[in-house]
Amino acid sequence: MKHTISILCNDTPGVLTRISGLFSRRGFNIESLSVGNTELKGKSRFTIVVQGDDRVLEQVRKQLQKLIHVIKVWDITPEAAIEREHALIKVDVERHRKGELLQILTAVEGRIISSSGSMWTLEVTGEPSQVDNALNLFKDYTIVESIRTGRIALER
Amino acid sequence: MKKGKITGAKSVVRSLEAQAVDLIFGYPGGANLPLYDELARASLRHVLARHEQGAAHMADGYARATGKTGVCTATSGPGATNLVTGIATAYMDSSALVAITGQVSRHLIGNDAFQEVDTTGITIPITKHNYLLQNAEEISRALTEAFYLAGSGRRGPVLVDIPKDVLLEQCISGDGAPPHLEGYRPTLKGHPGQIKRAAAIIKAAERPVIIVGGGIQSQAAYEALTALAKGQDIPVVSTLMGKGSFPNSDPLYLGLYGYHGRIAANTAITHADVIIGVATRFGDRSTGSTLHFAPQARIIHVDIDPAEVGKNIQALIPIVGDAGHILGELVAQLESASHPEWVRRLQAKATAHPLADLRGEVTIPKVLRGLKRLCPDAILVTDVGRHQIFAAHYFPVDACRSFLTSGGLGTMGFGLPAAIGAKIGRPDRPVVAVCGDGGFLMTCQELVAAAVENVPVVALVMHDNCLGMIRQLQHAFYGKRFTSCDLGNVVDFARLAESLGCVGLTVERDAEIEPALEKALAAGRPCVVDCRIDAPANVYPMVTGATLMDYIE
Numbered sequence: 001m002k003h004t005i006s007i008l009c010n011d012t013p014g015v016l017t018r019i020s021g022l023f024s025r026r027g028f029n030i031e032s033l034s035v036g037n038t039e040l041k042g043k044s045r046f047t048i049v050v051q052g053d054d055r056v057l058e059q060v061r062k063q064l065q066k067l068i069h070v071i072k073v074w075d076i077t078p079e080a081a082i083e084r085e086h087a088l089i090k091v092d093v094e095r096h097r098k099g100e101l102l103q104i105l106t107a108v109e110g111r112i113i114s115s116s117g118s119m120w121t122l123e124v125t126g127e128p129s130q131v132d133n134a135l136n137l138f139k140d141y142t143i144v145e146s147i148r149t150g151r152i153a154l155e156r
Numbered sequence: 157m158k159k160g161k162i163t164g165a166k167s168v169v170r171s172l173e174a175q176a177v178d179l180i181f182g183y184p185g186g187a188n189l190p191l192y193d194e195l196a197r198a199s200l201r202h203v204l205a206r207h208e209q210g211a212a213h214m215a216d217g218y219a220r221a222t223g224k225t226g227v228c229t230a231t232s233g234p235g236a237t238n239l240v241t242g243i244a245t246a247y248m249d250s251s252a253l254v255a256i257t258g259q260v261s262r263h264l265i266g267n268d269a270f271q272e273v274d275t276t277g278i279t280i281p282i283t284k285h286n287y288l289l290q291n292a293e294e295i296s297r298a299l300t301e302a303f304y305l306a307g308s309g310r311r312g313p314v315l316v317d318i319p320k321d322v323l324l325e326q327c328i329s330g331d332g333a334p335p336h337l338e339g340y341r342p343t344l345k346g347h348p349g350q351i352k353r354a355a356a357i358i359k360a361a362e363r364p365v366i367i368v369g370g371g372i373q374s375q376a377a378y379e380a381l382t383a384l385a386k387g388q389d390i391p392v393v394s395t396l397m398g399k400g401s402f403p404n405s406d407p408l409y410l411g412l413y414g415y416h417g418r419i420a421a422n423t424a425i426t427h428a429d430v431i432i433g434v435a436t437r438f439g440d441r442s443t444g445s446t447l448h449f450a451p452q453a454r455i456i457h458v459d460i461d462p463a464e465v466g467k468n469i470q471a472l473i474p475i476v477g478d479a480g481h482i483l484g485e486l487v488a489q490l491e492s493a494s495h496p497e498w499v500r501r502l503q504a505k506a507t508a509h510p511l512a513d514l515r516g517e518v519t520i521p522k523v524l525r526g527l528k529r530l531c532p533d534a535i536l537v538t539d540v541g542r543h544q545i546f547a548a549h550y551f552p553v554d555a556c557r558s559f560l561t562s563g564g565l566g567t568m569g570f571g572l573p574a575a576i577g578a579k580i581g582r583p584d585r586p587v588v589a590v591c592g593d594g595g596f597l598m599t600c601q602e603l604v605a606a607a608v609e610n611v612p613v614v615a616l617v618m619h620d621n622c623l624g625m626i627r628q629l630q631h632a633f634y635g636k637r638f639t640s641c642d643l644g645n646v647v648d649f650a651r652l653a654e655s656l657g658c659v660g661l662t663v664e665r666d667a668e669i670e671p672a673l674e675k676a677l678a679a680g681r682p683c684v685v686d687c688r689i690d691a692p693a694n695v696y697p698m699v700t701g702a703t704l705m706d707y708i709e
Contacts, residue, residue: 010339014288018280025281055466062463068285068305071339 002031003057004076004083004153007046010069011037018067019046028052028060032150043071047152076153085131087148088113089122091141101141108134119144164292164323165194167330168256171299172200174332177227179203179218181211181577183238185231186271187258190323203580203609206601208235210573212242213599216251217574220560221535222581223373225252225307232258233271236317237278241567244282246313248564249370249397252306253313254299255279259288261321275317284312292322296330304335309342310461311373342460346477346485354432354456354473355489361430363498364390365453367413369436370397370563371460377480378556381434382406383487389494390432391502393421395442396548398435400559404552410502414442415699416545420506422697422704428453435459435479438468439564448703458482509697509709511549516691517666520618523687524550526669527588527616531677534586535560535578539571539595542624545695547590569598572615576606576682579613586677589615593643594623600652606682607657613683614676617649620689628694632708653684662686 009015016035023030031049038045050060057075064073076083093101095118105112110124124134128151135146162170168191172180181203184192195202205211208230215226226246230239236257246253260269276288285305287298295318302314358364366385372378378401385392385408392402393413402409413421425431431453436442438457443449446469457464457471458479465474475482514521520543527534528551536551538544538561553559560578562570575589596617606613618624623641630638650660659679661672663686676683697707 014276014280017277021280059463059467062465062467066461066463068337068340 001051001053003050003052004078004081004151005048005050005057005060005064006074006076006153007048007064007070008038008072009044009046009067010071011042011044012069015044015069018069019064022063022067023048023050023060026059026063028056034150034152036152047150049151074155076155080155081153082156083127083151083153084125085128085149085151087124087131087135087146089124089135089138089146090144091120091122091138092118092144093120093141094118097141104137108137110134160328161326162329163190163194164295164318164325164327165190167292167295167327168299168318168323169194169198169200170329171296172227173198175225175299175303177225179580180227180229181205181214181218182229183208183211183231183235185235185258187232187260187320188229188235188256188323189258190320191229191256191258204605205573206604207599208238209242209569210599210602210605212239212253212255213245213570213573214577214580214602215253216242216246217537217560217577218581219246219252220574221557221578221587223557224581225254225303226577227254227256229256230258231271232260232275233273235271236273236275240278240282243279243313243315245562245565245567245570247282247284249562250311251313252311254302254306255313255315257315257317258323259317259319262290262319263321265319276315279315282313283315286315286317288317289319289322292325292327295322295327296332297335300330300332301335301337305337305340309340310371343462343476344460344478344481346458346475346482348485350473350475351482351485352489354475355486357430357454357456357473358388358432358486358490359493362495363428364388364430364432364495365424365428366390366392367395367425367431367433367436368392368398368401369395369434370401371435372398372401372479372556374480375556377478377483380480380483380487384483387487387492388490389496389499391424391499393417393424395436395439395563396544396561397563399548400553400556401435403554405554407503408499410506412548414704415444416548416695416697417442417699417704418506418549419509419697419707419709420502422699422707423505424502425450425453426703426705431455433457433459433469433471434483437464440468443468444699444704445702512696514691514693516689516693518663518669518687518690519693520546520689521550522666523616523618523663523669524590526673527551530670530673531586531588534558534588535582537561537571537575537578537587537589539589539591540566540568541592541595542628542695543590543592543618568595571595573599573602575613575615576602576611579611580609587613589613591615591617592624593617593619593621593647593649596649597647600656603653603656603658603682603684611682612680615682615684617684617686618689619647619649619686620692621645622692624692627692628698631694632698632700649684649686659683660686662688664688
């Protein structure tokens with residue numbers, strides 16, 4: 001089972017090492033990790049998706065809480081969470097298929113960020129399942145490169 | 157020097173003095189020389205170890221024996237990496253330690269400079285917290301926090317890494333403000349509702365057992381535990397770390413439980429209907445397979461570290477907080493009770509499975525029993541191996557902080573330096589290290605430190621020319637194919653001791669044991685007794701199967 005954990009911590013050098021190192025040495029698997037600044041000065045927020053049952057999750061939460069730089073840890077349940085992911089996709093699209101791709105892009109609420117000849121760079125934002133869906137639909141085209149962020153989450 | 161300003165090194169010394177530190181174990185090197193230059197002018201006593209690992213174990217032994225925080229220092233690079241084993245030992249046994257390491261100057265960090273190593277990176281997994289300081293103004297606050305973290309909540313080592321140029325930099329002396337750590341709030345008082353629920357379960361228990369671990373840190377907690385066990389008539393078993401946490405001569409004490417546990421103790425766990433686990437983490441050496449652990453018991457788990465609750469064993473009633481407080485509350489809420497049939501049954505089991513008397517002229521049990529007769533109030537410090545388990549079985553202790561051992565990490569070489577640290581901390585009590593010949597050889601250079609500092613510690617070397625525990629495991633699980641456990645019969649430990657400035661004695665006959673021990677205890681100087689074990693024997697009981705009741709005796 002997947003869990004989304006949100007961590008509020010001090011923004012100090014090495015805090016990423018402390019957090020990611022804890023996951024690896026305790027045998028917890030990180031599915032995705034994203035980190036950024038918050039509205040609080042000197043504080044960062046991590047959003048980490050982990051795989052495991054409730055017992056694993058409880059250990060993860062408690063071990064994280066023991067790190068001195070960690071101020072608070074939340075387990076965000078999907079029902080109570082707003083989750084977003086962002087993806088960038090570079091597609092090589094033939095002239096006669098551009099109209100069709102544009103339609104798909106509109107359907108998944110994506111945008112063209114840049115284009116140069118047959119090369120389009122697209123962006124999609126949404127719930128992780130929406131991003132999955134969009135990437136699936138783009139598979140019919142020649143994807144040159146693609147990347148997606150880990151998910152970020154806040155409680156409603 | 158500018159007016160009102162001091163060097164970083166001076167700030168370190170002032171911060172140590174502010175924490176009432178009067179003793180530091182260490183080894184100098186290029187990067188921490190500014191600190192040594194300052195220590196020479198300070199009133200702090202510095203004990204020069206002969207290897208940084210020794211300095212860490214000494215500080216750890218000092219902490220375990222006194223309840224204070226031990227302090228050690230080493231230089232950058234190899235100095236810091238040599239501390240690592242000692243720091244990890246303290247971490248696994250929750251011992252309060254502050255390690256101060258020198259680091260290369262700031263402009264060299266990251267350049268693979270001479271004697272540079274990523275000390276904070278290496279020690280993240282084995283410290284409660286660590287610091288790499290970037291300017292001298294941070295020293296005072298970091299050290300105040302380090303001592304607060306090391307000595308509060310679940311104790312543990314904290315490392316402060318200070319670049320050489322930071323030690324030389326001018327700074328304003330710290331204001332001594334109390335530490336403020338937003339992310340650190342140890343829970344000390346147990347939840348009243350949980351305590352009430354636990355009391356109800358204890359009251360209804362028919363076959364209760366207390367498991368005590370290494371987290372009994374204060375005399376108050378020790379007394380509260382004794383009061384609970386005696387008031388409720390509950391048998392007590394201990395982990396290796398918890399051996400010193402309950403009076404061993406009390407009839408309710410059933411001894412060590414677990415992998416090398418006494419039969420009565422393992423029986424108690426297997427048949428208990430209620431288990432009160434106090435300051436223990438239910439480690440794998442104790443529980444064996446958690447699937448088969450205590451099949452009939454409802455478990456109450458008292459521990460100061462919330463992460464230990466539910467980590468290895470699911471407890472029905474977890475209570476997070478200081479054991480002294482929680483046990484005190486339980487004692488206050490419970491009227492006295494008794495379980496005569498249950499206690500009698502377990503005591504009968506203990507009588508039916510006594511400790512074996514081993515055949516042989518000089519055996520480890522004989523030495524330990526002789527020591528107990530001559531010096532019942534000794535602080536016993538063990539090394540790691542077969543003798544360690546023998547010591548747990550054959551040397552009862554009846555006071556808090558009297559049995560010091562590397563339980564979690566199982567560090568061979570811990571015994572002698574830890575005993576030196578313990579003796580320096582408790583000069584009023586006899587301190588005896590019991591070591592195997594393997595482990596003793598790993599850190600025996602610290603005899604020189606004991607001789608120079610005139611620390612009258614006694615080391616008993618159980619000299620059987622083999623790595624006993626390895627041999628025992630190869631005997632039990634590797635078809636008696638003995639590999640690399642033979643140490644050869646070449647070392648004369650008495651002459652080794654003499655050559656390192658200590659008294660050396662040799663015991664080859666039963667009749668020589670007690671006279672030699674008497675002489676060693678009265679020597680007034682560090683003394684090594686080479687006990688020639690003539691018939692090496694395995695230590696039993698030993699669990700060989702899935703449950704604690706699948707044992708060989």
